Amino acid sequence: MKKNESYEEFIKGIWRDNPVFVQVLGMCPMLAVTNSAINAIAMGMATFFVLVGSSFLVSSFRNVIPKQVRISCFIIIIATFVTIADYTLLALVPKVHKELGAFIPLIVANCLILGRQEAFASRYPTKLAVMDALGMAGGFLLALFSLGAVREILGDGALFGVKLFGENFEPWVIMILPPGGFLTLGVILLFFNWFKFKKDEFLEDVAAAERGSD
Amino acid sequence: MDNLLWVFISALLVNNFVLTYFLGLCPFLGVSSSLETSARLGLATTFVMLVTAVCAWILNTYVLIHAPYLRLICFIVVIASTVQFIEMLIKKLSPALFRAMGIFLPLITTNCAILGLAIFATNRGYGFWEGIVYALGAGAGFTLAMVLLAGLREESELSNIPALIKGTAMNLIIAGILSMAFMGFAGLFSTT
Numbered sequence: 001m002k003k004n005e006s007y008e009e010f011i012k013g014i015w016r017d018n019p020v021f022v023q024v025l026g027m028c029p030m031l032a033v034t035n036s037a038i039n040a041i042a043m044g045m046a047t048f049f050v051l052v053g054s055s056f057l058v059s060s061f062r063n064v065i066p067k068q069v070r071i072s073c074f075i076i077i078i079a080t081f082v083t084i085a086d087y088t089l090l091a092l093v094p095k096v097h098k099e100l101g102a103f104i105p106l107i108v109a110n111c112l113i114l115g116r117q118e119a120f121a122s123r124y125p126t127k128l129a130v131m132d133a134l135g136m137a138g139g140f141l142l143a144l145f146s147l148g149a150v151r152e153i154l155g156d157g158a159l160f161g162v163k164l165f166g167e168n169f170e171p172w173v174i175m176i177l178p179p180g181g182f183l184t185l186g187v188i189l190l191f192f193n194w195f196k197f198k199k200d201e202f203l204e205d206v207a208a209a210e211r212g213s214d
Numbered sequence: 215m216d217n218l219l220w221v222f223i224s225a226l227l228v229n230n231f232v233l234t235y236f237l238g239l240c241p242f243l244g245v246s247s248s249l250e251t252s253a254r255l256g257l258a259t260t261f262v263m264l265v266t267a268v269c270a271w272i273l274n275t276y277v278l279i280h281a282p283y284l285r286l287i288c289f290i291v292v293i294a295s296t297v298q299f300i301e302m303l304i305k306k307l308s309p310a311l312f313r314a315m316g317i318f319l320p321l322i323t324t325n326c327a328i329l330g331l332a333i334f335a336t337n338r339g340y341g342f343w344e345g346i347v348y349a350l351g352a353g354a355g356f357t358l359a360m361v362l363l364a365g366l367r368e369e370s371e372l373s374n375i376p377a378l379i380k381g382t383a384m385n386l387i388i389a390g391i392l393s394m395a396f397m398g399f400a401g402l403f404s405t406t
Binding site for chain 2: 024025027028029030031032072075076079080082083086087101102105106108109110111174177178179180181182183185186187189190193194197
């Protein structure tokens with residue numbers, strides 16, 4: 001039972017409540033840095049670290065933090081982790097850090113992270129909170145990667161800098177420029193809408209068939 | 215003077231915060247359902263940006279030269295508390311103004327455009343006046359993008375759109391097309 005519960009928290013972030021595709025949270029870093037797969041992964045990893053770290057800390061201190069100033073406390077905890085992530089990236093992969101630029105510090109303002117602290121980590125025991133954070137961050141990473149990969153393949157004809165197509169490929173440059181971010185996410189959301197639409201239709205059909213057989 | 219004008223135009227059109235840097239997307243997509251609300255939110259955001267620019271400049275000049283690694287934490291705490299303070303002040307001094315933009319003020323504090331403004335201004339080493347002009351330009355650009363999207367959305371309410379596309383997906387695609395249009399401004403200052 002216990003294992004099931006934490007598994008449930010984990011999997012819901014990846015698919016059913018995917019932070020980007022279903023809840024449409026954390027859009028700003030999402031669109032800004034996904035012009036190549038490697039940037040998207042670096043950003044996803046940084047967010048992963050910050051979300052899991054701060055969920056763990058917030059959940060551990062949930063009985064100590066006074067209710068009135070909880071948001072400020074969450075933000076300070078998040079900002080601390082973001083600073084750690086910022087300097088770590090600067091030390092390990094200076095080139096990627098330079099490309100991501102101001103968007104690493106902006107993880108602080110990612111509504112996904114603060115939202116999870118407020119809605120989940122501050123109310124549930126540490127283990128569940130960490131599972132929830134892992135799932136949400138995993139879903140976010142997945143979304144970032146799929147967006148980054150699509151944009152890099154279309155806009156540059158490459159994935160992780162490796163050319164996929166021959167010489168004759170004419171890159172669709174707009175996809176790695178800002179408009180491409182909006183368009184790609186729009187189309188992906190459209191796909192999710194369609195999926196939900198079909199599912200609802202299917203469930204309705206099933207219900208109608210059941211009514212018919214009664 | 216020329217430099218200040220360039221900073222303003224750049225923030226307003228060429229590097230529009232919403233359509234080029236993807237900052238402040240949450241209110242951009244969430245609140246832009248009516249023209250009037252968008253304009254008010256834009257006004258309130260511009261105001262908070264101005265305050266932020268001044269705070270960021272003070273912090274950068276007097277505090278953070280001694281401890282650069284505290285930049286992020288300082289920015290976010292100072293911005294959040296200043297906005298809260300100003301909200302109380304406006305409530306006391308001018309209830310009419312408070313009603314006009316009151317509910318939006320607390321929402322704006324967590325808007326990434328605000329923090330982004332402070333960080334960009336710092337990274338580019340803007341001085342006091344440049345910072346102020348940059349904030350004005352960014353705020354005006356945010357308002358412009360909000361109003362444009364709100365107008366298009368109001369218009370689309372009346373058209374016959376398939377239920378499948380309605381909602382965020384359509385707004386994102388509209389935003390993408392707007393963003394393409396704004397790319398046209400990119401050549402505006404290339405010679406200077």
